[in-house]
Amino acid sequence: MSEKFVVGYDGSDVAKRALDFAVSRAQAQGGSILIVHVLEWSPYSFLTPEEIEERHARRKEELDRAEKALMAPLKATIAAAGVPVETQIKYGHVAKTLCEVAKKEGATQMVIGRDGDGGLSSRVFGSVAGSLVQVAPVPCTIVP
């Protein structure tokens, strides 16, 4: 059975390194890549009346922008390297959403980068990499 790599991607340098890592593994082992971009979102946050009115339009804009700026260029380069690639853009809690996608799409591995800044906020609230280590449903590689 061929490998299916779920890669969490947000356009940062570490995310690019994680993606490169996953692509090279997929090339070597003959697998496919599913790039997932998660927009942080909670259905329990509080919005002003204007934000509520504009939400649907904003969401469309955000999805379009993510597709054009992040996903589209990747698809072309990775497909050119001969690796089958798909992309998904999701809203939600980053770690939780990545796990859900991995489960649903039958991924065999997850790859994400970590920024390794270890600042106060990640100590208090945890980081995506830290959460995934604990809850990932499939083997998870964290690329520094």
Place this chain on the structure above:
Amino acid sequence: MTRLVPTVVLAVCFTMLAALSASAQSIDETINGIFASSTGWFVNLIFSNFPGTSFPWIVGWLVVAATVFTVYFGLIQFRAFGHAIALVKGDYSDPNDAGEVSHFQALATALSGTVGLGNIAGVAVAIGIGGPGATFWMILAGLLGMASKFTECTLGVKYRNEYPNGTVSGGPMYYLTKGFAERGVGGGKFLAVMFSIFCILGALGGGNMFQANQAHAQLTNVFGEYPGWITGVIFAGIVFAVIVGGLKSIARVTEKVVPFMGIIYVGTALIIILMNYDKIGWALGQIFAGAFTGLGVAGGLVGALIQGFRRAAFSNEAGVGSAAIAHSAVRTKEPITEGFVSLLEPLIDTVIVCTMTALVIIITGQLISDPNTGLYVLNEAGTAIRTVGDTSGVALTSAAFSSSIGWFKYVLALAVILFAFSTMISWSYYGLKAWTYLFGEGKGQELTFKVIFCLFVVIGAAASLGPVIDFSDAAIFAMAVVNIIGLYVLMPIVKRELNSYWSRLKSGEIKKFS
């Protein structure tokens, strides 16, 4: 640059008004006089009594409507309660719609528009005039009001306008026109225009002046007396910065802090009630006895009933139509689901939060009663019950809370200001929607309304409570007159939606996602 504008305007206002500060008190008096004399006729019209009785027709209008909806939809407030909670939790939300406005968000935003001074100051007014018995009628009105809210919010979503750019506008204006046309009933457009006019007045009254007025009352209560226009100008400056200057950060902070203030408020009320646990039975006895006998309050039983119903309607806005504007932007394939969610609003607002305020005022013994007869003692004018510190409105609530927890008046002052502010922001939005419905969408039209809105903040803070509260109530109830006519005409449509949805829910066609 845009952020500089409000600051400059604020500075100019300050300089102008400071120059007049020598005659500060007389500014307040002048504003008050002009305001009272120019709005009196409107107030009298709305609050006139049924011929030959002392019962205002508008109160009957609201209660009859809420009762009709309760019966027509078969006690929907109890039947759909569990399902409403499941919807808010997101059990029925499609994960692929993540990133859209959730039921929870729509409810939270609508609530931050209604939970406000009505719950703190309005209840104190009701208890001060109508006695503890007003609480009973307030709770009853809250429970019945859930059905009105259900009806109007379902219609708000069903007939909203969705524009090509993805934004949404909804509310009574739209269901009055589109819904009436669908049913082949005339006059929808006329009612929509009437509603919009009253909505603008309501936004300037209850959604603005009453808030500014009571925020000022609370501030003087903490910091000592000073002229109202100073609070007004500061508040107007901040509101201006948010709604005109686009300082979203302030609005966002308030939206996030207000729910927590609400929790702190209810929590503290519970603590005070528990501290006086030996009096809970007595307080409930006072509420029931007062509801049916009056216990000597001004106007007796009918006085308690009128005050209870009036303040409940003012606080939870059921049947008024404002919630239909707030709830209409939610993302749902079934308009009725937003109706279910919205029926939680009067429950939280009136049955829970208002009752807490009432219990604290009663339990801490703020109302003076005659030890011999057990009847309440009226003030010299005979218009309200005498209180321990001769307080009324928000000051009465403040006195009640701080009699148990001394420093709580500072927390309450902060809560009042934040509640006032979030209600103003919400109502500036409702008013704006009505304004653009009348005068068309456009930057110029919007700016005109927003500037008028800010001016009324100053007037509200400077005027005295009586005229402001009368005008605020009158304007908001006038919205209900028009809106409820619409709800009667359109309720068969809601019934159809309800039956269809309910049968699909029971057959399992509508499934939980989680």
